[in-house]
Amino acid sequence: MKVLIVCDVLGEENNGTTVAAMNLIRFLKSRGHDVRVLCADDNRRGEKGYYVVDNLHFGKLIDRYVAKVGVSLAKPVRDVIESALDGVDAVHVMLPFALGVAAAKYAKERGLPVTAGFHCQAENITSYIKVNKSKLINRLVYKVIYHKLYKHVDAIHYPTEFIKRTFEQNIGKTTCGYVISNGVNKRVYKRAVEKPTELKDRFIITTTGRYAREKSQDTLIKAVAKSKYKDKIAVILAGQGVKEKYYRKLAEKLGVFTEFKFFDRDEIVDVINYSDMYVHPAEMELEGIACLEAIACGKLVIVSDSKLSATKEFAVDDKCVFKNRDPKDLARVIDYFMSNKELIDEYGEKYLKSAHVYDQEACMEKMEEMIKEVCSRVQKKKG
DSSP states (O other): OEEEEEOSSOSSSOSHHHHHHHHHHHHHHHTTOEEEEEEOOGGGTTSTTEEEOOBOOOOHHHHHHHHHHTOOOBOOOHHHHHHHHTTOSEEEEOOSSHHHHHHHHHHHHTTOOEEEEOOOOHHHHHGGGTOTTOHHHHHHHHHHHHHHTGGGSSEEEESSHHHHHHHHHHHTOOOOEEEOOOOBOTTOOOOOOOOOGGGTTSEEEEEESOOOGGGOHHHHHHHHHHSTTGGGEEEEEEOOOTTHHHHHHHHHHHTOOEEEEOOOHHHHHHHHHHOSEEEEOOSOBSSOHHHHHHHHTTOOEEEEOOTTBGGGGGOSSGGGEEOTTOHHHHHHHHHHHHHSTHHHHHHHHHHHHHGGGGBHHHHHHHHHHHHHHHHHHHHHHHO
16 A cells, blocks of 8 residues: 655654654554655655654744643645555544644545544643633634544544544534554563663652643652652653653752653663563653553553543553652552552552553554545445
8 A cells, every 4th residue: 555644743853743653654664565655854854754844833922832841743745645645545643733734634535544543632732721621612722623624534543542532522412433453562571681780779659741830740750759768769750741840849859860861762661671660640641651661561550530531541450550640649559559669569460461462563553554544435335
């Protein structure tokens, strides 16, 4: 097949959407498909198979903020989109933003099969303008993206049952959805890695993800500050983002030993493996690949019970769950396991046994099959 992948956000693999897109692109290519990519990643300009548009600009202030968040948004340039569509058999849109919406529209005008991924919760958008607590506004966002994109595609890829249920409840409709995890790469697995010398005498708690309000890393810092084992703990915040300055000041103020660093895809696997515990404090999480990677490494994983997060469904039992944005309750869970260290490896094994469900190659095979099924269905309708 000739498949066009449309990416409003694509660049460095430091966010879940880019990682998911690149995993799909690499897999489809490995299966012999001719893959084209439509994006605004200027570093890809001139690269074979890439059709690059300019970035959207909103003024210096907003552009600076968007860059700080670590993403850029694509401008829907029609002639570039049309060129990318020429001769393709199927289109897969990653996000319900301007480029994806336009590409889906022009593809449908040509009678092409279109699938779309669901990689953005309403709260991911509304949290940046601090109205994420409004159910009315979040529901409105879901309805807008439904009418702009998802209403018009032939199938929707949901990474979790959680987000499929959330979306359909908010729009009041059943969709043609395929629930397929983005999966964990086979290079992420349990192995012996020695702790760095400066951390060898500390109990290491790691979390990974953008430093952002919805990821709630401050809850972890505050929890460790309340732990009776505070002076024995090292927190690793693996990532980067707009909240870094705030988190650094908070950790310093509370006297919590914290390392702030962005690790590449290979380094982070080592970090997870030499950690003693992985905590995923996010209030909003559509899937949580970082959490799944910790599970694949056989770590004791602690998650928030947030109603807006899919990761609570990964917990092997209630001992691994804490109340959302409640540092005192998270401190209770941390102290329980640090006081019963024999349970840490036991729980790590429980998590490891569940990891096979998220094998990335198997998940990508399901994505490929979804695209093929949609192509076949559209062809039959054409007669």
